[in-house]
Each structure stands twice: as C-alpha cells, then as structure tokens.
Amino acid sequence: xxxxxxxxxxxxxxxxxxxxxxxxxxxxxxxxxxxxxxxxxxxxxxxxxxxxxxxxxxxxxxxxxxxxxxxxxxxxxxxxxxxxxxxxxxxxxxxxxxxxxxxxxxxxxxxxxxxxxxxxxxxxxxxxxxxxxxxxxxxxxxxxxxxxxxxxxxxxxxxxxxxxxxxxxxxxxxxxxxxxxxxxxxxxxx
Numbered sequence: 301x302x303x304x305x306x307x308x309x310x311x312x313x314x315x316x317x318x319x320x321x322x323x324x325x326x327x328x329x330x331x332x333x334x335x336x337x338x339x340x341x342x343x344x345x346x347x348x349x350x351x352x353x354x355x356x357x358x359x360x361x362x363x364x365x366x367x368x369x370x371x372x373x374x375x376x377x378x379x380x381x382x383x384x385x386x387x388x389x390x391x392x393x394x395x396x397x398x399x400x401x402x403x404x405x406x407x408x409x410x411x412x413x414x415x416x417x418x419x420x421x422x423x424x425x426x427x428x429x430x431x432x433x434x435x436x437x438x439x440x441x442x443x444x445x446x447x448x449x450x451x452x453x454x455x456x457x458x459x460x461x462x463x464x465x466x467x468x469x470x471x472x473x474x475x476x477x478x479x480x481x482x483x484x485x486x487x488x489x490x
Contacts, residue, residue, distance in 0.1 A: 338411040348386030352397035359390040388453040395446040399439055406435040448476055
C-alpha cells in the first residue's frame, strides 16, 4: 500500500550529479544557465539609467547656466517662468533613472547572483531585494513619486479661470497627500 504525500511534506531532495543521467544533467545545466537571459533586461536598464542621469544632469547645468546668464550678463530673457518647471523635469528624469537602476540591479540579484559588496556593507540598501514582490514594491514607490512630481509640474503651468478649478486643484493635492500618507503607513516598519 503506497502512501500519498501529505500536502505539507517537503519535496524530495535534489539528486547529486553522480545519480543523474548525462542527458538530465545537461538539460538541467542549460535550464539553470537560462537565468542569464535576464541580462537582456539588466544591461539595457542600466544603460538607460545612465543616459537619464546624464540628461538630467545636463538639464540642471543648463538651468544653472541660464540663471547665471540672467543675473550676471543679460536680464532681458526672463527665466522665472521656466526655472521651476525645468528643475521639476530634471527631478522627474532622475526618478525614472532610479527606477531603471533599481529594476536592473534587483533583477540581477534575484536571478543571476547576489551582489556581495552591497550585502556585506549595506544590507538595508534599496538594491538588496529578496523577492519579485519586494522589487515591484520598491519600483512602485519611486514611480508614484515620479507621477507626483509630474503632477506638480503640470500644476505649475495651470492658470485658473474659475474658482471651481482652484477647488479641483485643492482636492487633487488633498488626494495626493492622502495617498502619500497611506503609502507611508504601509511601509512604516521598513
């Protein structure tokens, strides 16, 4: 009489290489090495992050140059209307670069190998993710911040024509504040 495994029993232990057939060992080696396919996502994510950091930094340098030119050389071209939106755009670019960085390093850590330096020196670093859910959660937080920054960029350009539009803006800001508060409650223990 055979016993069916209980739902709480652990799976059988893996076979050591000397108990596997040559074919089984080759197939499993190929399957295991297929995890390196994620490098097709990791490398472009890191390159995209690098490009966005460069673009954001050049945008900030342009703003600094415009401000210096305005105050030191020629004040005929007013920078006050574009200064805040330009800086907000650069911050938004940086946030998307951070999303790509967290994604690339998180996927590498989950599928290819742990990043030893990060784990030894900085065990609580945002790049040290333990699961896909944790990676998704970290990315979602940064994306939410990017959306909020984008919202504020749009708000800077708003010109109200009726009092009702001002009320809509106030309600939107209140909704964002509530969302941030709820997000902070969900991650209070971290």
